[in-house]
Amino acid sequence: MKFQNLMASTGEWLRGEGPHHQIVVSSRVRLARNVRNRAFPGWEHAAKSVGSAIVMNRKQTLSVMINEEDHLRMQSIRSGLQLRQAFKLVDKVDSALEAKLDFAYDAKLGYLTACPTNVGTGMRASAMLHLPGLVLSELINQVIQAVNKIGLAVRGLYGEGTEAMGNLFQISNQTTLGEKEDEIIARLNKVIETIIEKEQDARQVLIQKRPNTLWDQIGRAYGLLTYAHAMTSKEALNLLSVMKLGIDLGAFPEEKRLGIDQLFIETQPAHLQKSTQQKLNAEERDHFRAQIIRERLKSLPKPDISKVAREPEVTGNSEPEKNE
């Protein structure tokens, strides 16, 4: 598949059809492998640029990177909570390749990798979770701390060291030594299922106790996305996150979900640059981003809050009293 076609098509992982897709955006498993007795790619800079490549299947569920940090990085990415399925796919490719290649493997340590944090299974499994309920309820830090305590990592949208944007959090295994692949996956899966429950609880509490905060957030997101003429990618992500929550809660029609999910990707700087085919400065990007969003949301009806819970009404009287 050509790169242009790849950009224009929507991968399975983005189609929002996997299990628990409202909260789990995607699941990802990658394996790092190296060929025995060959220097890691980082050691031979000239060779790296000559021999590096990426191979991907048409459904975009599987990719193999050649000569990036390791000789081989096999990755599977799936929609929703599908860690086991992602592992199965990548494991199959690994076995097929291992039949042909002699991988660097130590009986005690396991698979050898360029970076010591990957030695052992060479596996990193992660899921991208959308947790607006926990963020709005200010319970997110508590959840992050609990997850960290049991040896899993929580990161913002762009991986390590980045602030969480769009209420998106990546949960992944920290360790690759001393635990088998399926044990890691099972443990991660269980933790994610617990977080899903906590997110659902938080949303229910918000609907019951602070409906007005919810409708305010959803209304503001809709109003800004529909009428702004300049928007940074950070603001876009945060507002789109609230729209996604709005769809989950029934304030917008379910068939608009894919459109919102696609905007998450398409409003990012590199994607914007690609789709205009012009070199844009930051101000032009912000303008173009707002233009794309306004265009796409034209067909989106106004938020319908009656579908979920009635907000408490304050009755007003602007008529002057008669008998005073």
Add this chain to the structure above:
Amino acid sequence: MKFQNLMASTGEWLRGEGPHHQIVVSSRVRLARNVRNRAFPGWEHAAKSVGSAIVMNRKQTLSVMINEEDHLRMQSIRSGLQLRQAFKLVDKVDSALEAKLDFAYDAKLGYLTACPTNVGTGMRASAMLHLPGLVLSELINQVIQAVNKIGLAVRGLYGEGTEAMGNLFQISNQTTLGEKEDEIIARLNKVIETIIEKEQDARQVLIQKRPNTLWDQIGRAYGLLTYAHAMTSKEALNLLSVMKLGIDLGAFPEEKRLGIDQLFIETQPAHLQKSTQQKLNAEERDHFRAQIIRERLKSLPKPDISKVAREPEVTGNSEPEKNE
């Protein structure tokens, strides 16, 4: 007129019909007077509460406060730039009262007042200006400094010591000694005319050089006011200010001006409290305020930016290229 009817009716000063009303919201002149050989009201606390009152004409262009800080405070407030007219009205009342009352007057100092800052003419003349163009262009501080240098005061919406909200600034005379009433008015008038020109220039420059910033501000204000479910009075003032600018620039129909101007007043805490006839806490007020605004703006069409200036288009292409 009963207080309830007063609250329900719209004073002449708010009707936005005076000269330069797009930029000058209102003009106000007040005179402080005291009866000779009687202690100032502040000196006899018991007497004050017994003998204090306010008298107002039906058009709300003239009011007389009795036994507030001074024995008499006569005030005229008019729509737009009408300082001379306001002074004329209040001067007429002053002359009529002076024919009946013996005012405390010193041949050298002039009229004597409770606060030394009012001694002399006893006059304070001011105008409330709406200056979003100068604020958006970041020229406002320059203007404030220049105005201060020539001995006039600039204050935010609620008078002394308050931050400017809703891009509203009050300009007034500082001194009441050594200058005649009509000289003060003439000087103030001239300065205000200069500020009006600067504000108009700033708006033209914004339209020419930064149209996108303008449409972004106007679009965001419209989106938030139309869809938010909770709003503080400060946010409401700031957004309504942008809507007012939008009307000035033709993005909204002229006939919607009065409705927007009224919201400036009606969304203030005391007015909200009055119109619900319920004791509301801050959260309930914010909710009710948003509800009133949404209701009132229902009939307002979307911002029409084509009326003023065309924004530069960035052309996008989301189709994949064919020949690469």
